Amino acid sequence: MSEFLDIQGFTSRSLGWKAWLLTLDLAQATAEQQAVLEESHPQAKISDYNLTLIHQPEVLRQRSLAFNAIMYAQRFEQLAKRNDAIAQVFADPHSAGTTPRERAIVQFAIDLTLNPGQLRPELLQGLREQGLDDGEILDLIHAIAIFAWANRLMLNLGEPVGL
Secondary structure: OOOOOEEOOEEOOOOEEEEOOOOOOHHHOOHHHHHHHHHHOOOHHHOHHHHHHOOOHHHHHHHHHHHHHHHOOOOHHHHHOOOHHHHHHHHOHHHOOOOHHHHHHHHHHHHHHHOHHHOOHHHHHHHHHOOOOHHHHHHHHHHHHHHHHHHHHHHHHEEEEOO
16 A cells, blocks of 8 residues: 555654664674674664664564564555555554454454553453464564554654654
8 A cells, every 4th residue: 555644643654763862873883783783674774763772782683583573574554455444543443443353453452552461361262253373363462562662662762753
């Protein structure tokens, strides 16, 4: 889909990010930091986010492995070739989803995001009723967790730019 969504302060456009903390000066990078940046993303050496997180190279390495596995398996819009469900999430997440399966996934994401310590087997029931197996549920939990972590880091360590 080439149509960007801008709904209630949410956007599907790519945004930049500016760190409030000191970023790594590449001239001062250790061999390990250089290697992790090379592994992380083609733009990692010019990304404030990566240049902030690289102060802990092993943490960035593990974060990048998980994030890249999720993000670069392509986004929902690219795979589904539609953005209606994303527009619904932006407009009203509690009613988002065009199918019962999508609604169950969105509701689970809301529940896990708002109450991560309350994950219990009964919260998985809606997902199981829609045919998700253990591996798919685990993938969903990982995707929700990594984006929650990324948002918490980004909102506490800097600010989005390009709004």
